[in-house]
Amino acid sequence: MSRLFSPITVRGLTLPNRAWVSPMCQYSATDGLPGDWHLVHLGQFAAGGAGLVFTEATAVTPEGRISPQDTGIWSDEQAEAWRRIVTFVHGQDTAIGMQLAHAGRKASTRRPWEGAGSVPPEEGGWPSVGADAQPFGSYAPARPLTTDEVAALPEAFARAARRAVDAGFDVLELHFAHGYLVHQFLSPLSNTRTDRYGGDFDGRTRLALEIADAVRATTDVPLFARLSATDWTEGGWTADDSVRLAKLLAERGIDLIDASSGGNTPHPDIPVGPGYQVPFAERIRTEAGLPTGAVGMITDPQQAEDIIAGEQADAVFLARALLRDPHWPLRAANALGADVRWPDQYARAKSWH
Template sequence: MTVKLFEPITFKSVTLPNRIVMAPMCMFSVEQEDGQVTPFHITHYETRAVGQVGLVMLEATAILPEGRIKTTDLGIWHDTHINGLKTINARIHAHQVKSAIQLAHAGRKARTGSACYAPSQLAASDSEPTPVEMTIADIQKVIDAFKEGAIRAKAADFDIIELHAAHGYLINQFLSPLANKRIDHYGGSRENRYRFLKEIIAAVKTVWQGPIFVRISADEYDAEGNSMDDFIYFSTEMKQQGIDLIDVSTGGIAQHAKIDVFPGYQTKHAEIIKHQANIATGAVGLITEGIQAEEILKNERADLIFIGRALLKNPYWAKEAADQLEYELTAPQQYIRGWQ
C-alpha cells in the first residue's frame, strides 16, 4: 500500500520530501521589538525539520513595522533581518527539508502603539481602534513592501513564499466586502476587491521565480461576506497569475462569527477550491492524525496537509503519523536508535 502523506511533491523547481507542512503560527517571541530572529526561533523551526516535516513555514513575518500584529512579530522590512532568517534556513536545510516564509501585513488588526491602516475606516471589532483609510500612495507603499520582502526572502534562502491573505489581515480586508467599502478601483466589485492582491502578486513575481502560495479565509461566516463562488473566482484569478497553491483556512474577518470547529472542519473548503478552480490546495484545521491526513490526500481533497497545534504538542508528529500508517520514515542519523 502506498502512503501518499510521505510521497514527494514538486512546485516549480522545489520538491518537498513529503506532504506535511508546518503551518505558519505566530510565536510573538521577538525580544527587542525589532523584528529580529532570536535563539528561540532557530531552535523552534529546526526542531520541526529534525522531525521530518516536509516544509517548515515560518510565522507571519511583517513587511512593514506598522504592519505587525504585535511588536514581538518577526520582521522582513529591513536588510538587517536577512542574516537571522538565513540562519534559520541553514538549520532547516541541513535536514533535507524545505522552507517557506509567510509575508504579512496586519492592516486594521495591527497593534503596534501607532496608527493602523485598512482599506476603509472600519474597526476590526467594537473594542478596537478605527483604522486610517489607505490612500493610493499608502496602497502602493504596501505593494512595494511585499516586493522588497520577497527580495529579502530570496536573499535569506527561502524555497517558497506564502502571501497572507487570510484571518482578517490587510489583504483579506481588501478582498472582503465586510471590511472594504471603498468607492475607487480597489473596492466595490469582486474584481476591484481582488486588485490589491493581484498587484501584490504581480510585484512579487518580478523579483521571485520560485513557488508562491497564498493563504485565504474561504469562509467569512457572515451572509454579507464573500461566498464560495467569490473564493473560486479569486482562486481562479490566482492560478492565472501563476500561484502554485492555495492554503485554505477560514474566518478572522467578521467580529461576531460563530464557527463550528471539529476535526478537519476546513477541509471541505480546500476540496471545493481544488476541484472547481483546478489549483493545488493545502488543508488545515484540527488535522491531528496520520490516518486523517492520508484520507484527505488519497481522496484528492487537498495536496498538502498543514499541521499547526499538533506540531506544537509534538515536533515529531511526522514519525507518529508514519507509525499509524505503517510507513518506515527514515530517522535523522542521531535519532536512529530511538526511532527503530
C-alpha cells in the same frame, strides 16, 4: 504506500512529504528580528520530519506587524537573522518557507498572554491602517490608506520577497487571510472604499492580484497564497469568491492555495470540528484546478492520510498538533507504515518496539 508521505513537486521544488508546518505566530521577536526562540521553534519541526516548515506571519513593513513582538523582513538585518534559521532547517534536508504579511487594522495588538486589545503608541504601538476606518471589534480604529499608499503595497511585498529569497527561503506564501490587510480589502464587510480598490469584486481583489503580480515578477520560487475561504458572516466574502479569486491567482503564477477561513469578523458562527475547513481546499482544488493545502483541526495520521488519498487536498498544514508533538510526522510515518528519514542523532529511536 502512504500518500501523505509521498513526494510532491511544486515549480521544480520536490518536497519529501505532504505534512507541512503551518505558519504560527510566536510574538517573541525584538525589532522584527527572529532570535533563539525562532531557531529552536522552527528547527524542531525540521528535525521532526516535516516536509516543509513555514515561518510565522512575517511583516513586510514595521506597521504591518500584528504585535510589536512580531518578526519582520523589511530590513537587511532581519534577513540576515533569518539566514541562520534557514541554514539549520536545510541541514535537516527540509525546505523552509516564509509567509509574507501585513496585519492592517489588526496590527499593533497585545500578545495573547498579555491580554487583548490595541497597544497604544506610548507603550510601543502605532496607529493601524486599513482598507477603511472600521475597527476590528474593540481594537482601535484604523486610518484608511490613501489610493497611492495602497498602490505602493505590492512593491513592499516584492522587496520583502527578494530579501527572503536572498536569505535562502525555498517557498513564499502571501497572507491574504484571517482578517489581515489583504483580506480586509477582499471582503465587502471591511472594504467600503469608493476608489479603484473598493466596490465590486474586481476592485476589492485588485490589491491581492497586484501583490501576486509584483512578487511573482521578482522571484521564480514556489509561491502560495493563504485565503480565508469564507468570512462565515452574512454579506461577507464567500467560498464562491474564493474559487473565482483562486483562478485569477493561478493565472498570475500562484502555485498553491492554503485554504483556511474566518478571521475578519469578531464572533462568526463557525462549525468547528475535525477537518472542518477541508471541504474548502477540496472545492478550490476541483473548481479552480489549483493544488491546495488543507488546514484546521487535522490531528490524526489516518485523518491526514485520508485527505491526501481522497484527493481533497495536495498537502496538509499542521499547527497545534505540532505544538503538542513536534515529531508528529515521524510518529505518523510509523503509524502509516512509511519509511522516512530520521535525523542521525535520533535514529536509535526509529524502532518503536
